[in-house]
Each structure stands twice: as C-alpha cells, then as structure tokens.
Amino acid sequence: MAMTQKEFNKIVASHTLWLTGKGGNQANLCQADLRGIIARGTDLTWADLSGADLTWAILTGVNLTWADLSGADLTGANLTGANLTWAILTGAILTGAELLAYGDMVYLKTMQLDKWAIGYTYDTLQIGCQRHPIAKWNKWGTPTGRRWIAQMAPDALEWADRNLALILQVIERNPAKLPNQP
Numbered sequence: 001m002a003m004t005q006k007e008f009n010k011i012v013a014s015h016t017l018w019l020t021g022k023g024g025n026q027a028n029l030c031q032a033d034l035r036g037i038i039a040r041g042t043d044l045t046w047a048d049l050s051g052a053d054l055t056w057a058i059l060t061g062v063n064l065t066w067a068d069l070s071g072a073d074l075t076g077a078n079l080t081g082a083n084l085t086w087a088i089l090t091g092a093i094l095t096g097a098e099l100l101a102y103g104d105m106v107y108l109k110t111m112q113l114d115k116w117a118i119g120y121t122y123d124t125l126q127i128g129c130q131r132h133p134i135a136k137w138n139k140w141g142t143p144t145g146r147r148w149i150a151q152m153a154p155d156a157l158e159w160a161d162r163n164l165a166l167i168l169q170v171i172e173r174n175p176a177k178l179p180n181q182p
Helices: 005-019 145-150 158-173
Strands: 108-112 117-121 124-127 130-133
Touching: 108 158, 117 158, 124 158, 145 158
Parallel strands: none
Antiparallel strands: 108 117, 117 124, 124 130
C-alpha cells in the first residue's frame, strides 16, 4: 500500500530533526511505496530509500546527498535540481526520469553548456527538456535527425552544430555505468 503524503511528511520532519541533532530519527524508507509522493526541496541526506518505489515522485530540489537509493524505482520521477552527490544508485531504475539533477557522476552524469542543462545515464541523454535514447541523439547529423533537432527550439540546430558532437564524445569517453554495475 502506498504511503500517504501525510505519513511521508511526518518521517521527513523526524529526519530533519535527526539531521540537525535535535532528536528525531534517520529516515528509513527502505522498500517503501512512495509512488507519486511530493518531496519538493526536502533534505533527505543519509536517508535509506533502498528498494523504494518512487515512480512518478516529485523530487525537485531534494537533497539526496549520501542517500541510499540502491534498487529504487525512479521511473518517471522528477529529479530536476535534486542533489545526488555521493548517493548510492546501484541498481536504481531511472527510466523516463527527469535527469537534470546534480548527478552522482557514476550512474547519472550532469553538466551545463550555455543555457542548457544536460544529464545522461548509460542509455539516455537529456538536454533541456528533450530526453531521448543516446542512440537517437547519435543520428542528429542525418537529414532526418537535423529536422528533428530543428523542431525542438528556434536555435536548437545552431546549438547542436556547435555542441552536440562534443557532448556525444564526452559521453562516449565518460559513459555512465549501467545501474547493476558496482
């Protein structure tokens, strides 16, 4: 049964007290059903979210530093602006997740180039709001690919001509690990 927003908020409040040394308890959300939970801007540093179902959760701006997300399902989760520095993402599922977080730089790598935030996993690249398989981005130089890029934004093709080949080289030389790799 999915945890209610109220139950989740109570755990987060206790975790906040624990983080600040004012009592409370470290958040143990291991295997929790948190589908669709809203956690905007909360501090879940050191929280145990291993095996949690965070499908379609809203995690914008959440601090997940040192959080254990191993085996967590983050399918479709919004991680925009989340801090995943030193988070454990081994075995995590990031399919369809908004990848514009501060990556753990192992399973989720991020960078910023001009006005576009960029995030990528072992198989997916997100530039701004455009998230597609890396294999599709690799076809950007074909006539079909160039039309596809040109439809994204007024200056997208010009930007791609300057930057996309370089970004794809960075990804090739610095790939993100598969979720099940240590």
